[in-house]
Amino acid sequence: MYADHFSLENIPFGIASGVSHPEKSVVTRFENDVIFLAVLAKAGFLPELTQETRKTFSENTINAFAALPKSEHRAARSAIQKLLANFADDLPQHARVPMSDVNVHLPIFINNFTDFSCSRDHVLNASEAVFGKRELPPGFDHFPVGYTARASSIVVSGTGVRRPMGQFRDGHKVVFGGTKKLDYELEVACVIGKGSNLGEPVNIKNADDHIFGLVLLNDWSARDIQSLEMNPLGPLNGKSFATTISPWVITLDALAPFKAPQPPRNPKIEIATYLKDPEPNSTYDIELSASIGNATIADEICKSNFSNLYWTLRDLVAQQTANGCNLVTGDILATGTISGSIDESHGCLMEHAGRGGVEIKTETGGSIKKTWLEDGDTVRLTGIAGPGVGFGDCVGTILSHH
Amino acid sequence: MYADHFSLENIPFGIASGVSHPEKSVVTRFENDVIFLAVLAKAGFLPELTQETRKTFSENTINAFAALPKSEHRAARSAIQKLLANFADDLPQHARVPMSDVNVHLPIFINNFTDFSCSRDHVLNASEAVFGKRELPPGFDHFPVGYTARASSIVVSGTGVRRPMGQFRDGHKVVFGGTKKLDYELEVACVIGKGSNLGEPVNIKNADDHIFGLVLLNDWSARDIQSLEMNPLGPLNGKSFATTISPWVITLDALAPFKAPQPPRNPKIEIATYLKDPEPNSTYDIELSASIGNATIADEICKSNFSNLYWTLRDLVAQQTANGCNLVTGDILATGTISGSIDESHGCLMEHAGRGGVEIKTETGGSIKKTWLEDGDTVRLTGIAGPGVGFGDCVGTILSHH
Numbered sequence: 001m002y003a004d005h006f007s008l009e010n011i012p013f014g015i016a017s018g019v020s021h022p023e024k025s026v027v028t029r030f031e032n033d034v035i036f037l038a039v040l041a042k043a044g045f046l047p048e049l050t051q052e053t054r055k056t057f058s059e060n061t062i063n064a065f066a067a068l069p070k071s072e073h074r075a076a077r078s079a080i081q082k083l084l085a086n087f088a089d090d091l092p093q094h095a096r097v098p099m100s101d102v103n104v105h106l107p108i109f110i111n112n113f114t115d116f117s118c119s120r121d122h123v124l125n126a127s128e129a130v131f132g133k134r135e136l137p138p139g140f141d142h143f144p145v146g147y148t149a150r151a152s153s154i155v156v157s158g159t160g161v162r163r164p165m166g167q168f169r170d171g172h173k174v175v176f177g178g179t180k181k182l183d184y185e186l187e188v189a190c191v192i193g194k195g196s197n198l199g200e201p202v203n204i205k206n207a208d209d210h211i212f213g214l215v216l217l218n219d220w221s222a223r224d225i226q227s228l229e230m231n232p233l234g235p236l237n238g239k240s241f242a243t244t245i246s247p248w249v250i251t252l253d254a255l256a257p258f259k260a261p262q263p264p265r266n267p268k269i270e271i272a273t274y275l276k277d278p279e280p281n282s283t284y285d286i287e288l289s290a291s292i293g294n295a296t297i298a299d300e301i302c303k304s305n306f307s308n309l310y311w312t313l314r315d316l317v318a319q320q321t322a323n324g325c326n327l328v329t330g331d332i333l334a335t336g337t338i339s340g341s342i343d344e345s346h347g348c349l350m351e352h353a354g355r356g357g358v359e360i361k362t363e364t365g366g367s368i369k370k371t372w373l374e375d376g377d378t379v380r381l382t383g384i385a386g387p388g389v390g391f392g393d394c395v396g397t398i399l400s401h402h
Numbered sequence: 403m404y405a406d407h408f409s410l411e412n413i414p415f416g417i418a419s420g421v422s423h424p425e426k427s428v429v430t431r432f433e434n435d436v437i438f439l440a441v442l443a444k445a446g447f448l449p450e451l452t453q454e455t456r457k458t459f460s461e462n463t464i465n466a467f468a469a470l471p472k473s474e475h476r477a478a479r480s481a482i483q484k485l486l487a488n489f490a491d492d493l494p495q496h497a498r499v500p501m502s503d504v505n506v507h508l509p510i511f512i513n514n515f516t517d518f519s520c521s522r523d524h525v526l527n528a529s530e531a532v533f534g535k536r537e538l539p540p541g542f543d544h545f546p547v548g549y550t551a552r553a554s555s556i557v558v559s560g561t562g563v564r565r566p567m568g569q570f571r572d573g574h575k576v577v578f579g580g581t582k583k584l585d586y587e588l589e590v591a592c593v594i595g596k597g598s599n600l601g602e603p604v605n606i607k608n609a610d611d612h613i614f615g616l617v618l619l620n621d622w623s624a625r626d627i628q629s630l631e632m633n634p635l636g637p638l639n640g641k642s643f644a645t646t647i648s649p650w651v652i653t654l655d656a657l658a659p660f661k662a663p664q665p666p667r668n669p670k671i672e673i674a675t676y677l678k679d680p681e682p683n684s685t686y687d688i689e690l691s692a693s694i695g696n697a698t699i700a701d702e703i704c705k706s707n708f709s710n711l712y713w714t715l716r717d718l719v720a721q722q723t724a725n726g727c728n729l730v731t732g733d734i735l736a737t738g739t740i741s742g743s744i745d746e747s748h749g750c751l752m753e754h755a756g757r758g759g760v761e762i763k764t765e766t767g768g769s770i771k772k773t774w775l776e777d778g779d780t781v782r783l784t785g786i787a788g789p790g791v792g793f794g795d796c797v798g799t800i801l802s803h804h
Contacts, residue, residue: 138630139630139633151513153600164726165724201567229541230636234632236549237722238725323639324566
């Protein structure tokens, strides 16, 4: 599946293992196959790369590779492209393995995870769903508002998601039990390559130097647990039970042909200097979608676009470090739910809750209204930037609570 | 300083290096000296310990040691106590080095950091300072409310703290600049030893199995930045610029003689089962203090006690994992500001702001009112559980913004 997302123009990075490769190591994906880069490096292919770079391919996360200078990431991508273009059928034994014969793993060791709230539409829709009025948070127009999120419970696509237990209001009572309002959130995150020093903000013009690449992210949310706990310190147990990311980190170089301008800013607000981006095309045109399926239903419930976001990934790097906070290789900065301006582009179920849920087609040709996720539901996020350059998918199935 | 905190009854764990030990390694502290445990282990002392345990003493963080079973921590503490009691003057060369000849470092690699809000007095005082009324957050009586905090910017005591830049309200305008409302927060945190699995809540009766030990923690806060950003997702840039912890992790075994009952709970609230602790003495009697000093002032501004907290560290372990979130060795769960019921026990400056600041004695015998921290101010937190068992101090000096 998604073979067309992984052409020679993509060359993402990830981690895989399999019968022929019992130890996890760094791989790329080409069409429906996985290419084990350490096998190539050891067989003397990729001679353009430094020995240090080739050594990183044997690690069990991509962190060491991601920490290298951009020039080495570019050299690796272009050497792999050349090799696959010319010698795809003459690779050493076990270098190229069908996706069906490997397991893909969490690609990065994630040190820190911040989730921002970059979508104006999502924030207005969420405000309407929760408070009955379309209102922005006080900081929204001034900077990307966000919160630190839990890194330990980030899992790779395909991992089951256990319905969390927690405390929430049931009528006037506070009860403890499995969440009754389980939601997904369609997001994208950047993975930090080069870190930064404590006390030294990253200038927005250099933000891309620190972004290794992008993944899809599903920020599973228990709305009832979240609602009781988040005043005033923000969400904790309503989110920290699981977050799913896609296994392939798509580099900024692969996404470069799909650069797009950010949407216009509120003209009444003078943007702070540290958020004034000299780059006119500071975001990317990436089509995103979400679908829900189970034994009886299977339907796309959201079509959105990354370029809808009011704040860009470059803004997030500037915002995260403006106070001197340091970035570490493997950090994740996520966008928050990516919604568009119409009902069909709502990136989570909460935005549909006011109208009784989202309409989903059933296998038998009818339709049902879905308010919240049920046990057995599979949520699948996808993203594609253009011909041959996509993210594959980011999938999770809800398991019943213990 | 603080030699009396580090008797044979303490035996904390930390990380140090020095001229005779250029590489960081695991140490304990005895009075005013540091004991390099790998030197002892290599010289054949501590034969009671397994080879695996002795190997962890050569690591540059205490994580590998902290991840071992409690029985090994106990064996190590008791072997070190016996050795120092009987052979303190016959240790191998360079095993025992004066504090003045070493540098102490961040003792742990911190994977995840959650900061809770366990002090009823602090929450009521903060509510009064910010909203003009003494009101608890909706979740407060039901569970420990908290937020995920930034792990990357945690520094060890003695590290300078750069005044953060950020956006905040100045009259009706939002401006960007160095914070004008820099505050400290007197906190304690537990360091997680044994981790837990995703999807498997830790039963509160087993919480201590996961707590390796305790440190002092100063949660530096820029109140103006925090105030604009924290609705609705909680604090981010107002806190993420720096958090200071003390260098010595005090084990639960050292604190055991100072166990104390938790304060009574609100009788109107039925506590959820997962927070019903069968242990009657579920917290510790630890005297805490904070002082502020600079070229002209030096004064204790807060005297508080750990046992004041409405929620215990055992509650925090249960709360963090109730939704299936996993713990990782080296995680930190902090208490939030530890205030008592009187003015002299306010654990941060914000609680004094409504009355124009806290009164501080000057070196010349007068006094001034201090509202917020100024460049050059040094904040020193201390904690002592009882004779011979203390935390030393947790110190940071404010540096001007760039």
